[in-house]
Amino acid sequence: MKAAAFLGCNVSIRRFEYEAAARAVAKKLDIEFVDSNDFGCCGYGAGPIDHDTYLAMAARNICVAEDMGVDLMMVFCSACSGNLTKVNKLLQENEEERKHINELLKSVGREFKGTVKIKHFTRFLAEDIGLERLKKEIVHPLEGVRIASHYGCHYIKPPEIFDHFEDPIHPHSMDDLVAVAGATPVNYPNKRQCCAGAIIAVSEDTSVKIVTEKLENLEKTGVDALAVHCPFCHVMYDEYQKHESVKLEKPIPVLFLPQILGLAMGCDPKKELGIKKKVAKKLLGGSE
């Protein structure tokens, strides 16, 4: 199984422990990631400025994957995944729009052909690899560890761009994967709440209030860790725990889903997964 690895800005520059863990898990599952330095920003922030710029920036990245000769483009950031999937579908289905964007892409010698499928890594694990296959790789089940999942928004919504692979109001793929790792999936109030990362530069105050509510709900519920699969959600729940308005009794470790799977698959916590020693010990040993 071969796929182009589209990292985007936040995974490759700010949260590469996520990338490292995804690579380690992929290796166990014989998934080959093909890298390219031709990839750039997915175009997410260009939408509110100019629709054509947004489509062209996203399409250029899809063209890079097409030109690599792969059938699948694997994406790790939920915002990139939502964005690229949406544009891929639009340009595959709308001939007029495709011609128009291809005119722009001509300037950089690219052409959108519509030959690749785009998938978020979590969706790929749940849908293509499957829970049964994953179970076979588990050598160190995280027994008794209570893990809550944050699905985020752009992983499943709007559902029509993701072939309705999961009900956006009752998602379960992350909890299923947490359970495969041997941990206990935990439900908590307002689980679907957005991380508000998209408006951090517009109203930090509003974002912090939204983040605080989730962190407090997690503390009240009692969890050992929060699982995420988007670098921006990670920044919001991890870095903002240090914000003065967030008052938690003790920090809540925020881990990427592949870090959790990697731990259970016996990967090296520090070298392969980028997990702090203390956190790894707690999850592997059940207690500190």
Added chain:
Amino acid sequence: MSASEDSKGVANTGPFDFDKLDKDFKFEISREPGGENIMYCFACGTCAGICPVGDKNEDFDPRRLIRLAILGFREEVLSSPAIWLCSTCYSCTVRCPQDVKITALMAAIQTISSRDGYAHDSYRMFIDMAMKHKFILEVSEFENSKRAKLGCPEITADPAETVKLIEHTKALDIIKRKPKSEGAKK
């Protein structure tokens, strides 16, 4: 119309004079990608009820913004800082009984607002960063050395292709625009 600010993040809009409203605004929005379904809205408020942003910040009320847009408060809506508060979570989109596609609609309103010179600074900066680095963050040797320690390949940030592409669009012109109308607010 008064330009004074009320508690809801949009310029004071009532009581209003129908003759002064821009009745074409709803059509302008419906021609913009994402705004096609605006006229399906019957103002039920499901969007406002589920909105995680509105829950914490009363300046953001999607139902009110859509109502004002349909009525024709063009300048008030486009100049309002509130339109930039949508966190694009799609909570409203998946629940809207009229399939208004509110998240996409908010983006359509933002795009028109940007063309009128009201683009939020963070999005102007986005284009600047993409032009400089092709990413919205800068890659230095520091990141690459840390990446190497975790076995991740080196990344380079040659923006040439991205720059060329963006230069062929209207983005660079739009991010330079300032509002034309008098009394316009940021």
